[in-house]
Amino acid sequence: MPQVERHVTKFNDFLLQQGLKPTSERTALIREIFSTHYHFDADELLFKMKQNEVKISRATVYRTLELLVKSGLVRRVHLGEDHYHYEHVSGDSHHDHLVCTVCGAVIEFHDEELERRQREICEKKKFTPTFHNLQILGVCDACRRKGQLPDAPDRVRMIHATKLRR
Amino acid sequence: MPQVERHVTKFNDFLLQQGLKPTSERTALIREIFSTHYHFDADELLFKMKQNEVKISRATVYRTLELLVKSGLVRRVHLGEDHYHYEHVSGDSHHDHLVCTVCGAVIEFHDEELERRQREICEKKKFTPTFHNLQILGVCDACRRKGQLPDAPDRVRMIHATKLRR
DNA sequence: CGGCAACTGAGACTCAGTCTCAACCGCAAA
DNA sequence: TTTGCGGTTGAGACTGAGTCTCAGTTGCCG
Ligand SMILES: [Mn+2]
Ligand SMILES: [Mn+2]
Ligand SMILES: [Zn+2]
Ligand SMILES: [Zn+2]
Numbered sequence: 001m002p003q004v005e006r007h008v009t010k011f012n013d014f015l016l017q018q019g020l021k022p023t024s025e026r027t028a029l030i031r032e033i034f035s036t037h038y039h040f041d042a043d044e045l046l047f048k049m050k051q052n053e054v055k056i057s058r059a060t061v062y063r064t065l066e067l068l069v070k071s072g073l074v075r076r077v078h079l080g081e082d083h084y085h086y087e088h089v090s091g092d093s094h095h096d097h098l099v100c101t102v103c104g105a106v107i108e109f110h111d112e113e114l115e116r117r118q119r120e121i122c123e124k125k126k127f128t129p130t131f132h133n134l135q136i137l138g139v140c141d142a143c144r145r146k147g148q149l150p151d152a153p154d155r156v157r158m159i160h161a162t163k164l165r166r
Numbered sequence: 167m168p169q170v171e172r173h174v175t176k177f178n179d180f181l182l183q184q185g186l187k188p189t190s191e192r193t194a195l196i197r198e199i200f201s202t203h204y205h206f207d208a209d210e211l212l213f214k215m216k217q218n219e220v221k222i223s224r225a226t227v228y229r230t231l232e233l234l235v236k237s238g239l240v241r242r243v244h245l246g247e248d249h250y251h252y253e254h255v256s257g258d259s260h261h262d263h264l265v266c267t268v269c270g271a272v273i274e275f276h277d278e279e280l281e282r283r284q285r286e287i288c289e290k291k292k293f294t295p296t297f298h299n300l301q302i303l304g305v306c307d308a309c310r311r312k313g314q315l316p317d318a319p320d321r322v323r324m325i326h327a328t329k330l331r332r
Numbered sequence: 333c334g335g336c337a338a339c340t341g342a343g344a345c346t347c348a349g350t351c352t353c354a355a356c357c358g359c360a361a362a
Numbered sequence: 363t364t365t366g367c368g369g370t371t372g373a374g375a376c377t378g379a380g381t382c383t384c385a386g387t388t389g390c391c392g
Binding site for chain 1: 244246264266267273275277279280283287288291292293294295296297298299300301302304305306307310
Binding site: 185186187189191192221222223224225226229248 | 368369370371372373374379380
């Protein structure tokens with residue numbers, strides 16, 4: 001998929017324009033991110049890189065993620081867990097998330113009625129919104145069919161790909 | 167306000183019924199929580215206790231908060247920061263939060279239309295919701311009037327009462 | 333060639349939260 | 363009254379995610 005390369009190019013442009021350098025580590029990271037993941041966390045990414053070939057330090061992973069966010073190619077999101085996740089920024093815009101607490105699946109949605117209603121609420125409260133953050137936790141269709149039960153709602157623990165701890 | 171004592175009693179009942187003990191530490195904590203705070207975090211509470219008279223360890227604060235959550239008197243919530251907050255559970259039920267990223271004010275709201283729309287979305291996606299989590303970040307009326315600008319939306323840092331670091 | 337700015341990995345550090353452990357009640361049976 | 367025994371506590375070790383520092387590396391430009 002040449003999509004990946006388009007992202008590499010866009011990131012390189014961003015870097016150059018900032019006086020920064022398109023290093024092999026940065027390129028490897030963005031390639032990994034845009035060829036596979038969609039919602040992922042830093043540790044997952046670090047693990048994937050280790051799996052591949054490339055040895056990249058935690059520091060560089062975090063530093064590159066920060067750059068990717070600044071460049072607008074990637075967004076940092078909360079998914080109801082106690083660490084951050086990241087997602088691709090597709091041309092389309094804001095969306096919220098349904099998160100399955102059994103299998104970890106993430107379903108995106110954008111609903112204009114919901115957005116509109118939020119704006120109304122803010123107006124009523126004389127509140128100037130800049131940003132919002134909605135996760136609906138529950139059980140996805142597949143897991144429900146299998147009769148899986150969700151975890152306790154206030155102690156959600158999502159299932160991730162196995163990770164290599166430091 | 168005898169409200170506080172009603173909560174103390176309810177918590178004691180819960181403890182006894184669980185074979186646990188209404189110790190002075192636990193009572194002091196619940197008194198502090200229900201006489202002052204509404205949304206607060208563990209560190210804030212620890213600090214307040216220090217300010218008062220009582221010396222209570224961090225471990226006990228966290229342990230007691232867990233018990234309070236189990237007892238149903240207190241709820242653990244996300245407010246868009248990277249640590250938990252807690253709030254009183256008033257007889258009324260679920261609500262969401264507007265959080266001012268300038269002054270840290272928290273405005274609660276419950277909107278049935280919003281809730282209904284979320285249920286509709288889940289239905290459409292064949293998703294069984296158990297819980298959701300919505301924070302709208304922005305600037306409250308007071309701060310807007312003062313012309314305060316919000317922080318970058320993805321790096322929110324709320325203002326808290328000064329805290330005594332460990 | 334030398335300088336210089338950006339870059340990197342290792343690992344120290346932070347912060348919130350959890351866990352362990354030894355000392356400490358307070359009550360009830362012996 | 364002594365002993366035993368759960369439950370409780372504080373100190374501090376530990377964890378996990380994330381940040382920061384620093385010394386060594388790289389690549390470019392004069
Ligand atoms: Mn998403
Ligand atoms: Mn609230
Ligand atoms: Zn699922
Ligand atoms: Zn405000």
